[in-house]
Amino acid sequence: MIITTLSDKDLVSRFEYFGKMTLRYRYRVIGLLPEVAERKLYLRRGCASIFEYAKKVAGLSEEQTSRVLNIAPRLSDKPALRSLLEEGNVSVNKLARVVSIATVENEGELAERVQILSKSALETFVRDYRVACVPGHASAEVSLGDKPESESLFKQERKNIEVAPDVADQLAILRSKGFDIDQLLRELLAKREEDIQQKKDDVGKSLPEESGRYIPVRVKRVLMEEHGTKCAKFGCNKASHEIHHTARYGVIQSHDPHLLAPLCREHHELAHLLDVKYAEMHRR
Ligand SMILES: [Zn+2]
Numbered sequence: 001m002i003i004t005t006l007s008d009k010d011l012v013s014r015f016e017y018f019g020k021m022t023l024r025y026r027y028r029v030i031g032l033l034p035e036v037a038e039r040k041l042y043l044r045r046g047c048a049s050i051f052e053y054a055k056k057v058a059g060l061s062e063e064q065t066s067r068v069l070n071i072a073p074r075l076s077d078k079p080a081l082r083s084l085l086e087e088g089n090v091s092v093n094k095l096a097r098v099v100s101i102a103t104v105e106n107e108g109e110l111a112e113r114v115q116i117l118s119k120s121a122l123e124t125f126v127r128d129y130r131v132a133c134v135p136g137h138a139s140a141e142v143s144l145g146d147k148p149e150s151e152s153l154f155k156q157e158r159k160n161i162e163v164a165p166d167v168a169d170q171l172a173i174l175r176s177k178g179f180d181i182d183q184l185l186r187e188l189l190a191k192r193e194e195d196i197q198q199k200k201d202d203v204g205k206s207l208p209e210e211s212g213r214y215i216p217v218r219v220k221r222v223l224m225e226e227h228g229t230k231c232a233k234f235g236c237n238k239a240s241h242e243i244h245h246t247a248r249y250g251v252i253q254s255h256d257p258h259l260l261a262p263l264c265r266e267h268h269e270l271a272h273l274l275d276v277k278y279a280e281m282h283r284r
Pocket residue numbers: 242243244245268271272
């Protein structure tokens with residue numbers, strides 16, 4: 001058949017079909033690579049190195065080959081992730097992202113996530129996981145209260161904290177009178193936190209039993225007071241994109257502000273992808 005006689009639709013569908021197959025086979029060939037390297041089978045084909053062999057046979061760049069050879073030994077005690085690599089079910093790039101947080105305990109859970117999350121959602125997931133620093137536990141759900149131990153996260157932001165001259169004057173006067181101004185500010189911040197929680201309790205109690213999809217203004221207002229215009233996820237400074245129901249709205253039909261969080265696009269996507277997977281697992 002002459003290609004030029006194909007309709008646009010047929011041409012593009014053919015292109016995409018073979019494109020998909022190309023990726024699929026590339027993953028498979030990458031999955032076989034560590035074992036071929038280990039058994040030094042490239043020598044039998046007259047190649048001096050696995051890099052030369054992989055390039056010749058499968059068109060893999062040195063970078064791709066060294067990435068997979070780097071990852072493979074780190075998966076030797078992690079059978080679920082290892083089989084994803086060997087069977088070519090996910091890209092090495094995605095595996096490279098999770099391998100940094102994978103442990104013998106969490107690798108099963110990570111193997112599931114790596115299959116359902118998009119690359120950018122996975123990146124966010126891994127970053128959050130590192131921040132949360134919970135050893136051996138793969139849960140980096142949209143847990144909003146978890147404040148990480150590491151202060152280094154805000155080192156940069158801390159440098160930019162400046163107060164207005166009138167505030168500085170008042171603080172200076174207080175300090176000269178012997179007050180511990182750090183302690184005063186800590187108490188002020190704790191009070192703010194307490195007030196917001198109290199308001200959330202009050203707003204939550206005032207909600208009608210039956211509520212539609214529409215989120216009442218007073219709920220939105222208290223969320224705004226708590227999070228400003230940014231994503232509620234700790235450490236994320238992106239603009240909030242949507243108010244997310246942390247308890248699935250389909251199950252608990254409530255707009256209680258304790259169950260709501262404004263999230264950025266990425267964290268919102270992540271929350272829903274994990275949510276869908278969770279629902280699937282429990283339906284089985
Ligand atoms: Zn949502």
